[in-house]
Amino acid sequence: MFISNTEKEKQEMLEAIGVKSIEDLFKDIDKSLLADNINLPAALTEGELTAEIKKKAALNKGLVNFAGAGIYEHFIPAAVNAISSRGEFLTAYTPYQAEASQGTLQAIYEYQSCICALFDMDVSNASHYDGATALAEACGAAARIKNKNKILLSSALNPEYKQVLDTYFKAGEALKFEKAPLKDGTIDQAALKELLASGGYAAFVLSNPNFYGCLEEAQAISDIVHGAGALLIAQVNPISLGVLQTPGSYGADFAVAEGQCLGNAMNFGGPTLGIFTCKKEYVRYVPGRICGMAKDAAGKRAFVLTLQAREQHIRRERASSNICSNQALCALNAAIYLTLMGPLGMREVAEANIENAHILKDMLCSEGKYKLKFDKPFFNEFVLECPIPAAKIIKAAAKKGFLAGYDLGRVDKNLNNCLLICATETKTRKELEDFASFMRGI
Amino acid sequence: MYEQEKCKFAKTHEWAFVEGDTATVGISDHAQHEISDIVFVELPQKGAQVKAGERCCVIESVKSASDIFSPVSGEVTEVNEAVTADPSLVNREPHGAGWLFKVKMSDAKEADALLTFEDYKATL
Amino acid sequence: MNNYPHNLLSIEKSSALRRGVQIRKAGKRAGEYLDGKFLRSKPPLLPSMSEFDTVRHFTNLSRLNFCLDTHFYPLGSCTMKYNPKAYDVLSGLDGFSSLHPYCPEDCAQGTLSLIYGLEEQLKQITGLAAFTLQPAAGAHGEFTGALIARAYHKDRKDFDRSEIIIPDTAHGTNPATAAMAGCKVVNVKSAHDGRVDLEELKKVLNPKTALVMLTIPNTVGLFEKDIKEISRLTHEAGALLYMDGANLNALIGLVKPADMGVDIMHINLHKTIATPHGGGGPGAGAVGVCGRLADFLPVPRVIYDGKKYKLESKSKKSIGKVKSFYGNISVLIRAYCYLRQFDGETLKEIARGAVLSANYVRVKLAKYFPAYFDEVCMHECVLTIDKGVLPNAKTLDVAKMLLDMGFHAPTIYFPLIVPEAIMVEPTETENKQTLDKFISAMTSIFLEAGTNPDVLHEAPKNCPVKRIDEVSAAREPNLRW
Structure with a gap:
């Protein structure tokens, strides 16, 4: 399959090379290494493959989704995929040959600009792997800037992110992570102040909205963090920034996010989009590719990858990150999504999220069977305290066609009866009512 | 300002201009030419201790990042912020406004061991 | 021919009254649910465009790109082979794309079975015992591999192993990976034939060596003839052998890396396994x-218990997670599809075709741009400029001239040990006619460089832009509107 030359052409090529058989080209390989036992099943034609894969897709069971916890279901306008699936974007390589890659490069520049505008930050890179790895890079950068190896984390940081941070820095023993406690679901500011006063922390990682969906008093926290001489790293939800206060506005030094929600399907958790932004004074600490606007020899506007001497292909072992391939196509999806939405659309989608989540919360909490675990303002996600274990509810709900949420007992035994529930703009009033009615019936 | 003939050179292309116990450090004209258009200079921090022969800053062009090794040991007493703001100074005046940093030397003999301009030229 | 669309930014085409999407409006404004202190004070500076304007804007941008679907793309080390279209459609089926990562396993059996299936396919091809598909890219896979090596040594109470040996021909990601994993990079010089120098390797192997990291075939496109000896020496020193699988296309189906003594490897699914590069990602580094x-x-x-596929998180020795969730799933589904269209025999044709094409280009261009290492190559050939014949020609000029002639440039100035390197990887999916056109383009560039070298300096002339002032771009960065 997909090998273009005919036997006759192969023969002509062998003759041109001056060898008798194809084996002559592999003479460097010790005979004992040649494999003859690769055991793959019979090859499929495209038609057969299509049938097999469709069958597999049908084995997945679609549920009316009320789970978030890091990956969110949002409406994706058809134009997003129609554009990004064009071969000119999909099958291009990294734009190292700038003159032949102006489309990809300008799209990256527009992505960076849209992200900076949405976040109110100065600089964005061209993308990172996901929110968790972008956070790891920000922690590493903060440690280098402050020349300190301790980072304080919000206790309401997504546990997947914490796991990734632990993995990233365990082997090198380069960074130590400690947790700042919560009070009723959000950062305990007095405790934070006390911890930071002990000094030694390069940065504090704020999650806002936090893993439990609660909004943090970001400005007050920022003042505490900066007052103690540490840097503020904010991990945020990009959709929420259509209306919520921005990391730039409360003075975050670095802001990172999972950008899947911006025009990328959930796909069982990937491909994801790591958003990495910072203040301009930290631009040299940005990992990975950055696109800049420049001029060509004729003085015409042009785009090019820039500040490359930070990167692995030039700095090698001195580079702060080894990233090469990133999530370019996901970033393109985000750029198209943000262009289609515009400032007005972003406000409207964020408000629809707030409204749906609040309506659902009211429906669920009206009878006293369920109650809001943390009485704090929230965006599109909240923690519901249930009379029975969350895992049981999720199991029962799946049978009725609902994904009831995320079982917080997975990460905290004290929260066994707690469900993290999300309602985005995708949910209709009827879906909210049906789900609430199911929950009442349990 | 720091005429080549009055400077001492390291094999790694840095020069030191000694006045009393202070050495002003920069890179040679040959080095700036080899690196070509300099786009960024990462200087050591004021107050940092540097050691002769050890890397203490980085000079970047579009396609390279070159380590700069201090020719002498001691404490960095001054850094040239002008080259941070305008890195092309290092290209234009490597022995003048494009100097990098000043070191209060802990061992003045180290400078004596460096190459004279004539000897350095012979190594190129 | 310069009829390319003008490159205005989206924000410059924006008009405050336009919108591209209609969202069902909330009944109440955010301020009625949340205190004003939680809200942003002014709207973001995003473009306001209609759907049509947005489609035209980005479609016109796409026309400024070279891509595999439109151009021969002989980028060495990148394996720009055809990306079959069926897989784009299949991986995007709603059953896969609309699945939430925290849905019950029972509801994700289709996706889980494909992940499991891809792991099985890769095990067969490599002879290795187990795979993870979590890493998002090749470099991410390298990092994962380096962490595994460190954890393994630590588990054996061998605490001092913190050095990684890397040849001077390696991709930049290799040393950067080692540094990220908290290891010291020990460079080993290549022998004059471009391969690992066994004597040099012996000198640097020591009780602190955690890993020997090799790209096979190496980045100059040659097979490590002494791989069995390298592997023996590595293991004798108590270290592990890592294979950077960026160049697996040369060996797929022919050699199982495990048989060479490889302990850990990553495979760039976006290279050998034919998933699209997407302008820089997402890839996958299995x-x-x-x-x-x-x-x-x-x-x-x-895991598969005979009835169901499950996600197993209990493992005391695991390094943990390198990415949230389970990997770039839609890339993994494409890779599964590709391998499902081959069997053990036809798989060999991939490597054979790739090696045949590379050698054909090498031999046909030998008179003009000779191979730096004059011998049979694997899937790519590293050419150079004979300065005796063309004293004023530069590889950069050759690359830009190729763009004008309708070919993407090869990888240039890499590997670092080859002066004026031009690294050509044609892949098995390009036909002879295309290769012949490329060869004739390179030949005419050679002739032009001999007679009229200034023309080369001025290239490209037929691209959307001329050469870009990268120095000013880096000195005064403009990174956003």
Whole structure:
């Protein structure tokens, strides 16, 4: 399959090379290494493959989704995929040959600009792997800037992110992570102040909205963090920034996010989009590719990858990150999504999220069977305290066609009866009512 | 300002201009030419201790990042912020406004061991 | 021919009254649910465009790109082979794309079975015992592999192993990976034939060596003839052998890396396994390990109990997670599809075709741009400029001239040990006619460089833009509107 030359052409090529058989080209390989036992099943034609894969897709069971916890279901306008699936974007390589890659490069520049505008930050890179790895890079950068190896984390940081941070820095023993406690679901500011006063922390990682969906008093926290001489790293939800206060506005030094929600399907958790932004004074600490606007020899506007001497292909072992391939196509999806939405659309989608989540919360909490675990303002996600274990509810709900949420007992035994529930703009009033009615019936 | 003939050179292309116990450090004209258009200079921090022969800053062009090794040991007493703001100074005046940093030397003999301009030229 | 669309930014085409999407409006404004202190004070500076304007804007941008679907793209080390269209459609089926990562396993059996299936396929191809599909890219896979090696040594109470040996021909990601994993990079010089120098290797192997990291075939496109000896020496020193699988296309189906003594490897699915590059990603850096390292793989692992596929997170020795969730799933589904269209025999034709094409280009261009290492190559050939014949020609000029002639440039100035390197990887999916056109383009560039070198300096002339002032771009960065 997909090998273009005919036997006759192969023969002509062998003759041109001056060898008798194809084996002559592999003479460097010790005979004992040649494999003859690769055991793959019979090859499929495209038609057969299509049938097999469709069958597999049908084995997945679609549920009316009320789970978030890091990956969110949002409406994706058809134009997003129609554009990004064009071969000119999909099958291009990294734009190292700038003159032949102006489309990809300008799209990256527009992505960076849209992200900076949405976040109110100065600089964005061209993308990172996901929110968790972008956070790891920000922690590493903060440690280098402050020349300190301790980072304080919000206790309401997504546990997947914490796991990734632990993995990233365990082997090198380069960074130590400690947790700042919560009070009723959000950062305990007095405790934070006390911890930071002990000094030694390069940065504090704020999650806002936090893993439990609660909004943090970001400005007050920022003042505490900066007052103690540490840097503020904010991990945020990009959709929420259509209306919520921005990391730039409360003075975050670095802001990172999972950008899947911006025009990328959930796909069982990937491909994801790591958003990495910072203040301009930290631009040299940005990992990975950055696109800049420049001029060509004729003085015409042009785009090019820039500040490359930070990167692995030039700095090698001195580079702060080894990233090469990133999530370019996901970033393109985000750029198209943000262009289609515009400032007005972003406000409207964020408000629809707030409204749906609040309506659902009211429906669920009206009878006293369920109650809001943390009485704090929230965006599109909240923690519901249930009379029975969350895992049981999720199991029962799946049978009725609902994904009831995320079982917080997975990460905290004290929260066994707690469900993290999300309602985005995708949910209709009827879906909210049906789900609430199911929950009442349990 | 720091005429080549009055400077001492390291094999790694840095020069030191000694006045009393202070050495002003920069890179040679040959080095700036080899690196070509300099786009960024990462200087050591004021107050940092540097050691002769050890890397203490980085000079970047579009396609390279070159380590700069201090020719002498001691404490960095001054850094040239002008080259941070305008890195092309290092290209234009490597022995003048494009100097990098000043070191209060802990061992003045180290400078004596460096190459004279004539000897350095012979190594190129 | 310069009829390319003008490159205005989206924000410059914006008009405050336009919108591209209608969202069902909330009944109440955010301020009625939340205190004003939680809200942003002014709207973001995003473009306001209609759907049509947005489609036209980005479609016109796409026309400024060279891509595999439109151009021969002989980028060495990048394996720009055809990306079959069926897989784009299949991986995007709603059953896959609309699945939430925290849905019950029972509801994700289709996706889980494909992940499991891809792991099985990769195990067959490599001879390795177990795989993780979590890493998002090749470099991410390298990092995962380096962490596994460190965890393995630590588990054996061999605490001092913190050096990684890397040849001077390696991709930049290799040393950068080692540094990220907290290891010291020990460079080993290549022998004059471009391969690892066994004597040099012996000198640097020591009780602190954690890993020997090799790209096979190496980045100059040659097979490490002494791989069995390298492997023996590595293991004798108590270290592990890592294979950077960026160049697996030369060996797929012919050699199982495990048979060479490889303990850990990553495979760039976006190279050898034909998933599209997407302008720089998403890719996938699947990592395979030998049996004694399986317990150290990231969690969760996909397991099959004979009836159902499950995500298993309990593993005491695991390095943890290198990415949230389970990997770039839609890339993994494409890779599964590709391998499902081959069997053990037809798989060999991939490597054979790739090696045949590379050698054809090498031999046909020998008179003009000779191979730096004059011998049979694997899937790519590293050419150079004979300065005796063309004293004023530069590789950069050759690359830009190729763009004008309708070919993407090869990889240039890499590997670092080859002066004026021009690294050509044609892949098995390009036909002879295309290769012949490329060869004739290179030949005419050679002739032009001899007679009229200034023309080369001025290239490209037929691209959307001329050469870009990268110095000003870096000195005064403009990174956003």
